[in-house]
Amino acid sequence: METPEAPKQDETDTDAYPSIGDWAQCSADPQYRAAVVDLLGALAYGELSAFERLAEDAKLAPTLDDKAALAGMAAAEFGHYRVLSDRLAGIGENPAEAMQPFAEALESFHRMTAPADWEEGLVKAYVGDSIAADFYREVAVRLDDDTRELVLGVMADTGHAEFAVGKVREAIAADPRIGGRLALWGRRLMGEALSQAQRVVAERDALSNLLIGGTEVRGFDLVEVGKMFNRITEAHTRRMAALGLAS
Amino acid sequence: METPEAPKQDETDTDAYPSIGDWAQCSADPQYRAAVVDLLGALAYGELSAFERLAEDAKLAPTLDDKAALAGMAAAEFGHYRVLSDRLAGIGENPAEAMQPFAEALESFHRMTAPADWEEGLVKAYVGDSIAADFYREVAVRLDDDTRELVLGVMADTGHAEFAVGKVREAIAADPRIGGRLALWGRRLMGEALSQAQRVVAERDALSNLLIGGTEVRGFDLVEVGKMFNRITEAHTRRMAALGLAS
Numbered sequence: 001m002e003t004p005e006a007p008k009q010d011e012t013d014t015d016a017y018p019s020i021g022d023w024a025q026c027s028a029d030p031q032y033r034a035a036v037v038d039l040l041g042a043l044a045y046g047e048l049s050a051f052e053r054l055a056e057d058a059k060l061a062p063t064l065d066d067k068a069a070l071a072g073m074a075a076a077e078f079g080h081y082r083v084l085s086d087r088l089a090g091i092g093e094n095p096a097e098a099m100q101p102f103a104e105a106l107e108s109f110h111r112m113t114a115p116a117d118w119e120e121g122l123v124k125a126y127v128g129d130s131i132a133a134d135f136y137r138e139v140a141v142r143l144d145d146d147t148r149e150l151v152l153g154v155m156a157d158t159g160h161a162e163f164a165v166g167k168v169r170e171a172i173a174a175d176p177r178i179g180g181r182l183a184l185w186g187r188r189l190m191g192e193a194l195s196q197a198q199r200v201v202a203e204r205d206a207l208s209n210l211l212i213g214g215t216e217v218r219g220f221d222l223v224e225v226g227k228m229f230n231r232i233t234e235a236h237t238r239r240m241a242a243l244g245l246a247s
Numbered sequence: 248m249e250t251p252e253a254p255k256q257d258e259t260d261t262d263a264y265p266s267i268g269d270w271a272q273c274s275a276d277p278q279y280r281a282a283v284v285d286l287l288g289a290l291a292y293g294e295l296s297a298f299e300r301l302a303e304d305a306k307l308a309p310t311l312d313d314k315a316a317l318a319g320m321a322a323a324e325f326g327h328y329r330v331l332s333d334r335l336a337g338i339g340e341n342p343a344e345a346m347q348p349f350a351e352a353l354e355s356f357h358r359m360t361a362p363a364d365w366e367e368g369l370v371k372a373y374v375g376d377s378i379a380a381d382f383y384r385e386v387a388v389r390l391d392d393d394t395r396e397l398v399l400g401v402m403a404d405t406g407h408a409e410f411a412v413g414k415v416r417e418a419i420a421a422d423p424r425i426g427g428r429l430a431l432w433g434r435r436l437m438g439e440a441l442s443q444a445q446r447v448v449a450e451r452d453a454l455s456n457l458l459i460g461g462t463e464v465r466g467f468d469l470v471e472v473g474k475m476f477n478r479i480t481e482a483h484t485r486r487m488a489a490l491g492l493a494s
Contacts, residue, residue, distance in 0.1 A: 045311075048311075048314065048315060048318060051302070051318050051321075051322075052302060052305060052306065052318070055298070055299060055302030055303070055321065056302070056303070058299060059299065063343065064292075064295075064342075064343035064346055064347065064350070065342075065343045067295065068295060068328065068332065068342070068343075071295060071298050071299070071325050071328070072325065072329070074298075074302065074321075074322075074325070075298075075321075075322040075325040075326065078318050078319065078321070078322040079322065081315065081318070082319070085315065095311075095312075095315070096310065096311035096312045096315075099311055100311065103311070
């Protein structure tokens with residue numbers, strides 16, 4: 001089945017942005033290099049912790065087929081982790097060191113949003129994956145060609161959305177009362193994600209500079225960061241509505 | 248580093264056994280077919296639950312590198328699960344149904360042997376992986392060519408042993424007192440594994456018939472089953488000794 005109403009990506013269409021050069025050219029700027037190391041570290045830790053949480057949620061699966069499906073998604077996230085980790089190693093960085101600064105924010109997010117049951121886990125997988133994909137796309141346009149290709153490649157094709165959307169719709173159809181609880185849950189997930197994202201932006205200069213254009217990579221100021229968070233929130237709202245959940 | 252003192256496989260050298268034919272020929276016998284479906288179901292559930300436990304143990308990892316290493320092993324186990332599950336589907340069987348009869352024995356094993364810390368998790372990964380590999384090799388010689396190739400392929404190259412052995416040796420070198428506790432732990436793991444294996448043999452006629460030669464695949468009687476368990480236990484003893492642990 002299709003993912004309902006994919007968020008419009010016109011504003012972040014990569015074709016609309018000219019190339020800023022390849023990694024060899026751009027990484028000569030130490031600030032740009034630091035920002036990309038931060039970004040890859042954050043994404044790598046995100047994938048590793050997504051692996052852990054999906055594997056954990058697989059325990060809640062009502063059937064062996066569901067368990068295997070979630071385990072498969074977890075294994076796919078680990079594959080993404082490896083791509084990011086290999087790139088970090090390939091540019092001479094220690095992956096564990098690059099990830100460490102983001103461990104606390106991501107662990108906090110997961111600790112604050114531990115699913116109480118299978119349906120909450122599915123909504124979290126769907127919402128988390130979608131927000132991550134939105135963020136990847138937003139940030140990709142600000143990157144050199146090589147890093148952009150890597151980031152968009154890692155984002156593609158996780159298959160979470162389809163599976164989770166189908167299962168959540170089935171669950172709501174079977175028992176419409178759970179819709180209210182899951183709507184509340186979706187709001188909480190988005191709130192925690194924004195709160196941790198703001199924490200990271202406040203703490204990591206290099207990464208924030210990339211986002212607000214401080215490295216002059218692109219004219220992108222604080223107003224633009226606000227707009228980016230708005231776009232991601234709006235896409236979340238549309239997705240929740242398509243799921244039949246008020247957000 | 249190398250795995251210490253790999254168990255001698257002379258007695259189960261696959262070259263010593265002539266082919267009994269391919270899957271198309273052998274599966275014409277409904278008892279043989281049922282035995283292989285049982286075997287693949289048991290192995291598939293074993294891989295899926297190994298995935299879950301390794302992912303769980305990754306949480307105990309003292310460093311991000313260790314966490315990533317364990318997550319990678321979990322992802323590899325999931326890859327094996329997929330190979331077995333695809334084969335079951337390919338011969339017209341429902342993988343979840345084939346796995347279900349073995350869920351309880353494997354879950355019991357894992358419930359009885361939940362590691363209390365990182366080192367216990369490593370010893371369990373090593374012991375579990377090695378016992379599984381021994382069992383795969385023992386049973387492989389009783390199989391048709393196609394199933395044998397599949398089973399030996401799934402067994403190969405998990406990389407658990409090297410990693411776990413290195414880490415456990417480091418831990419014992421750093422604090423020799425933990426050796427006693429880990430030796431006890433190794434005995435408990437082997438005891439629980441044998442106990443659950445005997446339960447499965449008692450409950451699953453088709454699989455047991457394959458093991459004791461009831462399908463006349465090979466002259467393999469109850470004495471031989473006992474010998475097989477002995478060989479696996481001896482290999483375990485040698486491995487524990489090589490780790491510096493009395494068994």
